[in-house]
Amino acid sequence: MTKAVALLGTGLMGAGMARSLLRAGLAVTVWNRSAEKARPLAADGATVAEDPGSAVSGADVVVTMLFDAESVGAVMAEAVGSLKPGAVWLQCATVGLDGVDALAALAAKHNVPFVDAPVLGSRQPAEDGKLIVLAGGDPSLRGSLDPVLDAIGTRTLWVGPRPGDGHRLKLAANSWVLALTAGTAQALALTRNLGLDPQLFLDLISGGGLDNGYAQLKGKAMIAGEFPAAFSLDGAVKDAGLIAAALRDAGADDRLMTAIHEQYRAAAAAGHGDSDMSAVFLAHGRENTQ
Structure with a gap:
């Protein structure tokens, strides 16, 4: 069962998602390129990591909520070697279809289970745990992801089995x-x-x-x-x-x-x-x- 979550990217959306995960009782580690955007989450109970590798090292699920495909790819290329076996990468940023393909290929290269899961909503729904998640990926991963998906959203629509279907x-x-x-x-x-x-x-x-x-x-x-x-x-x-x-x-x-x-x-x-x-x-x- 998912107990520990790493969330990379604590901007407008990511910070609210982190607080929603914490309210659900999950252990949350956060990291952000601009550290001052991540540090306030310590007061909500999050562990603030100094680098992506240390953020993901103990996580069952890694959530990426960075700005674009380039930033997600660069950060995960640095972090992927620190993932524990079986950790699932839940990619929630809007990165485009070519971006999803590139990130899925990075995950496959390192044998990391990958689910494309962009979210529909803005800052307040993220704060309230009321996003809609549009997931694309292996349906056998649903059980391990349900605690995370239920925390950040009111509904998860599994669009299809391919990474990119959610996008x-x-x-x-x-x-x-x-x-x-x-x-x-x-x-x-x-x-x-x-x-x-x-x-x-x-x-x-x-x-x-x-x-x-x-x-x-x-x-x-x-x-x-x-x-x-x-x-x-x-x-x-x-x-x-x-x-x-x-x-x-x-x-x-x-x-x-x-x-x-x-x-x-x-x-x-x-x-x-x-x-x-x-x-x-x-x-x-x-x-x-x-």
Whole structure:
């Protein structure tokens, strides 16, 4: 039975996931490249490791929640030799399809059981243990992973037996989230720039068939000009690029996602990369063109 978990990457999502694991009674060791982001977790009961190898050395399950495929690959290449026999690698970061293949190959090279398990949700669901996990991998590993999956999420959907199956569904889900947020930003900016109060747009869709809780949440932040990060703009730029690449590789039309990617990229390039993804609204400018 899983008793000890190592979590590598304690940023916006990883820190909340670590606290959820601790609340479930698991022994948790954490590591982060920027150590100051990991140290506060000691007050919650986590052991803070100085390097990836020492973080994973006693773990039954290793969870990676770093920014991208390159960072996950570099850290696990350093840590993999310290894994104990039978330890399972649960890869939760969104790294794209090529990234999953590369990480699965690294795991296979070292005979490490590997499950691709990106998560759907943002900072608060991670803190509350209410993520949705989209898993792809050997179903025989489910029993050893259930304590971890039950701690970090309200639901785990086993998408398929191949590493990468979880990512295929995650990229589709994120394509919808990114399009919804960017579309809300465009509608509010157009309402404003045509000389109306942008709140009128949210009022218009409220309670009807066009309404959406996420659009209301992000739309209110856009109108207020307040963007505390639940999911960062830099993360949205990364994911939009991965989705556009997946569309091209699948032979699908990538023009819509490429345009959305450019909107997020423009807002991040203006200095808002650490802000919430709803800051894509700033790509439309601040001035009322009335």
